[in-house]
Amino acid sequence: MTVSRWQQRFDLWLAEHSGQADAAHDAAHVRRVWRTARYLMAGEQVDEVVILTACYFHDIVALAKNHPQRHLASKMAADKTETILKTCFADFPEYRYAPLRHAIEAHSFSAGIAPQTLEAKIVQDADRLEALGAIGLARVFAVAGSLDIALFDSDDPFAQRRALDDRRYALDHFRSKLLRLPATMQTAKGRAFAQSNANYLVQFMGKLAAELQGDFNGVDADVLERFTLRDTVC
Template identity: 65%
Template sequence: MELAQWQHRFERWLDENHFTDDTAHDIAHFRRVWMTAQGIMADEDSDPLVVLTACYFHDIVSLPKNHPERSHSSRLAARKTREILSRDFPDFPPDRYAAVEHAIEAHSFSAGIAPQSLEAKIVQDADRLEALGAIGLARVFAVSGALGAALFDADAPFA
C-alpha cells in the first residue's frame, strides 16, 4: 500500500476516533510533525511507514503536563498504538510494530528514553522542532491556559 493511502486511513481513523480538547496534541499537530519528519528523512535511509505511523499516533495518549504519570505518556501511547494497529488496521505489517512502538516511546522528552533507531530519532526531532516557532509558542499558551497557569509570576519572573 502506498504511504499516502496509509496517511489517509490514519487521518480518517483519527477523525472518527480521537476526540480531544488538547489543541496542542490534536490531528493538526500530528500533521505538522509528519510534515517536518518528511523533510528530515528526505536524505535518510529510513522506513517511511514507521515514521508516518509514529508521527500520527505518538500523542494518542497525552497526559497533562501537571499529571503525576506524565512521564509514562509515550509508553501508554505506544501500547495503545499497537492495539489500534492490530485491531483497526489488520493489514498493517506486524513486523513493524516494535519499530513504531520504540519511535513513539522515545519521542517524549519527559520519558527520558534515548532513541535507538533512525526512525525514532526522526520522530523525536520532528516533534521537538514542532515545539519551536510561532506554532510552538501558541501551543505553550494553549497548554498553560488548559492548566490554569498564570502567564507571569512576579515572584519568579524567569521561571
C-alpha cells in the same frame, strides 16, 4: 501499500475517533509533526511507514504536564497504538511493530528514552520542533491557559531570585525545557531548526522584558545576551 495510502487511512481513522484533545496535541499537531518529519527524512534510508505511523499516533495517549504519570504516557501511547493497529488495521505489517513502538516511546521528553534508530530520532526531532518557534510559543500559552497556570511571576518574571517552576508560571517553561531542546536534537537538520526557533523564543523574552520595564518599542539586550543560543560544533 504506499505511504500516501496509509496516511489517508490514518486520517480517516482520526476523523472518526479523535476526541477532545487539547490544542497542543490535536490532529493538526500530528499532521504538522509528519510534515516536519518528511523534511528531516528526505534523502535518508528509513522506513517511512514507521515514521508516518509514529507521527500520527505518538500522542494517542496525552497526559497533562502536571499528571503524575506523564513520564509513562509515551509507553501507554505505544501500547494503545498497537491495539488500534491490530483491531482497525489488521494488514499493518507485524515486523513494523517493534520499531514503531520504540519510535513512539522515545519521542517523549518526559520519558527520557534515548532513540536508537534513525526513525525514532526523526520522530523525536519533528515532535520537539513543535515546541519551538511561533507554533511552540502559541502552544505554551494554550497549555498554560488550559491548566490555569499564570503567564509569569510578576515580581520575578525571569526567576533571578527564585527557582524555576513551570507548574506555576508558563514563562518558566522556556528555560526549564524549551531552550534546552536544541541540545537534545538527533539530526543535523533538526539541530539547525531548533537553534533558530529557540532564539525566536529568546527574542520574545527580550521583548516581554522590555515591555515590563515600560519600553514598548525596544528589546531587553541583557535578556538576549543571557539566553540567546550560540552556534555549536556537533
